[in-house]
Amino acid sequence: MNNNSKVLALKYRPQVFDDLIGQEVVAETITNSIKADKIPNAYLFTGIRGIGKTTTARIVAKGLNCSKGIENLCKKDLCENCKSIADASHIDVLEMDAASKTGVDDVRDLIEFSRYGPTSAKYKIFIIDEVHMLSKQAFNALLKTLEEPPAYLKFIFATTEIKKIPITVVSRCQRFDLSRIKSTELFEFIKKIKDKENGNVSDEALKLIVKISEGSVRDALSLLDRGLLSLEQNTELDLNAAQKIFGYFDKSQLINLFELILKGEEKKVINIYRKIYDQGVEPKVFINDFLEILYYYKNINSLSLESTNFSLNDEEFSKIKEISNQVNSEILILFWQFAVSSLEELDIVSNQHLSIEMFLIRLMHLSSIKLKQDTKKEQTSHNIDDRIQKKKKENEFDDNSRVINQIKNVAQEEKHKPDVKQEVEAIDKNLINSFEDLLDICTQKKEIKLKYELEKNVNLVKFERNRIEISFNDNLDKDFVKDLSSKLFEWTSERWIITFSKSKGEMSIKEKQKNRKDKLINEVKSSETYQMVMEKFPDAELIDVKLNGKEEDKND
Template sequence: MSEFSLESPTEDAVDAPAAEGGRAAPAQPYLVLARKYRPTSFGDLIGQDAMVQTLANAISKDRIAHAFLMTGVRGVGKTSTARLIAKALNCIGPDGKGGPTIDPCGQCEPCRAIGEGRFIDVVEMDAASNTGVDDVREIIDASRYAAVSARYKIYIIDEVHMLSKNAFNALLKTLEEPPAHVKFIMATTEVGKVPVTVLSRTQRFDLKRIPAERLAQHFGEIAAKEGAEIEPDALKLIAGAAEGSVRDGLSLLDQAIAHGSGAITAEAVRGMLGLSDRNRTRDLLARILEGDSKGALGELNAQYTLGVGPDMALEALLETVHSITRMQVGADVDLVTSADGKQKLAEWADQLSASVLHRFWQLLLKGLEEVKRGTMALQTAEMAILRLIHAAQMPDPGALLKALDGAAASSAQAAPAEAPAATAAPTALASPAQAHPAPPRQPVFQGLPKSYDQLLDFFVKAEPKVEAWLHDQVACVGFSETELVLSGRAHDERVRELREEVRREFGVDLSVRFEDVAGAATVQEQKEARAAAERQSVLDDPAVRRVMDIFPAAQLIEYDLTGTEDADGAGVSAHSTQRNAL
């Protein structure tokens, strides 16, 4: 029987008696579904419509590339597609007069020989076991000779990424300019390991994962041909476990048919795959949300007794949290969830906030990583569950801050009319020099600057070094049109530069002298004192204090006093973070 045949062996072929001796012919060996239903035409390929359309147009317009590269995950039809291309290019039709076609007849000698793997002009090489230069050199030498009985000599190199670097280099020139009668078709699951020099010389096709809905339909058709009764939910489970691979799904279907003896239920498939029951997973999540530590650990251990691994239990919880999040944003959930399950997920989607779901997701991911990495899987999973319960009982920081802001606003509105007198409280923390803020700086002066701040503004452009000295190192204790009195460390060079600039710009001989004044603060020290007083006023706000009481390890990162109406905190927006937080 052809390896690619889509039809099952006929009863006549299996049970027909021998022509001589009256003895029954030996039964043919069983062929697994993945080989039995391998595509024999492009119409049998599922989920690869774009590639089939491209090849059909190329063949019909005689624009056939000299080299193809098929890439994709396991089991999506890379090698099968390569053999179909070989058939399409070498088909001669039932009458022997046909040309290349996207619909090979399957009856001519090239089609039948390629399907049976005995066509001399179609050479398959497994690059995983033939990785060296010598193996490639054989292909290069043989490619010089014309095809024996076909239109094209075709080389199919499977798992091409396994070739060595030297083997790739040896193949490059022939791959770029092969003889007209030679076509190369390569297949790989790891296209990232194929050198760019090879990729640039091929026509690349990325075979897609097959959608679960299409896989379930395909498996149902095959199960019907096999005479097996299978529940729709069982088909969905198998399609989901296949992860887009037809071959993986057919292997699972083969196993399910054997497991169920012809009648396949979703429960049997779930047990065969070792999946945690979804109802029990939802029960476990319900106990976690209720804070029932004993019940949650009991449910986890009950699933473990039934054969569900701790990592599988956490993965099932992750899947449930993901489904809730998808339902919360209005997306569809997976195919397997029942109507009752969807109703429960919808309830949780309404009750839980997005921040809680994201927190659960991160904690479960961390727990799953610990389970897989550690040596005590069950105990690690239990601790992850307890950590999740603790997180479920904690208040949402965002909602808490909103509630505290609302409470602060209410208390501000209820304050007595004389409350504005308290506005002086935050500024009381500042130094006396800050009681009256300096007038705004003016960039342009008419005559000698009238204030110390204006003098600093002048020196920002005139002599930045003098401005930096006046700003950071000395304090002004007196200023007039003829005299500047400073307190702090004298600097003869800076004093000379200051007087020369004032004399040159304003024609004034400014006198500079120094006095030791206790408590005199530089402009920089005044700014730092104001910032500290402002920060302290935020920390003294009642709403902020309540947050700090609830989260003792919290720190004030930033605050915004824009729109602040009073000093007791109304209108203050503070942001905090908590170390070791969830």
């Protein structure tokens, strides 16, 4: 076959270790083992499609059988062995596709054939592609030969499904995990191929090819081949043309679409989506690209332009970063959940195009509701900030008064310096004047278990200075009274009497909170806003209601 008539993936298939890209560690390890004459009984290459598993297997076979040796491995002027291996016609190097020969009888024939030594080469080599397709019985038949083969026999396995291979087989092989090719490395590689083929392709189009290929060299070369054949001579394959050929669309359209969704401009959003759909983009592809953009919006501050694998250009990266700082993370997470559920929905509906339009409309209504809630939160936070600032000023005034008094009485303090412990105790004595104060001090002192018992299992009957009367439920901890008494003495330096009453007492704090929550939920369910939400999202469920600061104060 004329070399120019071959597809690019075959025409530029690596022939020696130096031609491999992205697998330098694997190549160096294998080369060193052959040089040191420490060759394993079996090699096992695993990784995604199109990164060089079978190609590496052939190069290893050449390295073992080349007439010139591993250090002078044939590259241009091929020896008889290397030429036959490259053409898959060598009598001592047998390539077998396990997908078509999966049975135990096929493996028995292989073992029978292995009893005879090599005819014209140093080693007899069996290359088994997609080895995970062999049956369980076939693997078992291979085990003994694999563990103790004749000195002249070597196995080379290739697979994309390493987990499907029995561990007993994997343990008898020297395993090599071929890594996915880095985007920058793959870009430089196909750019060189484009120059050799005199192809007129823009860098942006090449970057799109790299993105679509997902680290597979074969996929990248196949896409490049398709792109070069799709255009007339002297016509450049630019980004727009590549997007049409490969069924992808401009990411900037999706970024603009997202911005308009947040603004709630329904007509513009639908129009942009229809333009994208008219370009031939499938609804599932659209949703997957939308999810990708959501990921960038959520994590853009922890990413660099290079780490996006050419999915974004400089302008798009900057725009996403600018918009992401104005969007609440909760909205992005909700959008993600809706997008994933819509992706599942596409398999059910007959008209996927209409389903996507409804998905975008739902997102607009969802973002508008969330933004209204966020506005209320901001107002609440402003109120809280004002109260904090006011409290700080009062404290500063009190502190200044104390400082002045201390300056006036320096001499007296030096003469009558009080015991620090007594001073602390005097302050702490006045901390607990109510049941609420007791809960607060538990929070401050990080007595979480004690606070839990007080809120959940205790019903207050009466609270007085140094005396607490309570009733309780069956879940109250048996050491509660002892723990509470010791802590009260520690905090106030005074003995407290805790008594149990037959009276039912007040509801527990948790019961009060639950009743208040149920009341608020019922009030909200009768509101117009709730009715509007349920009309838009009939499957929605109201779980909780949060009030702003002023309303909480009123309820209290």
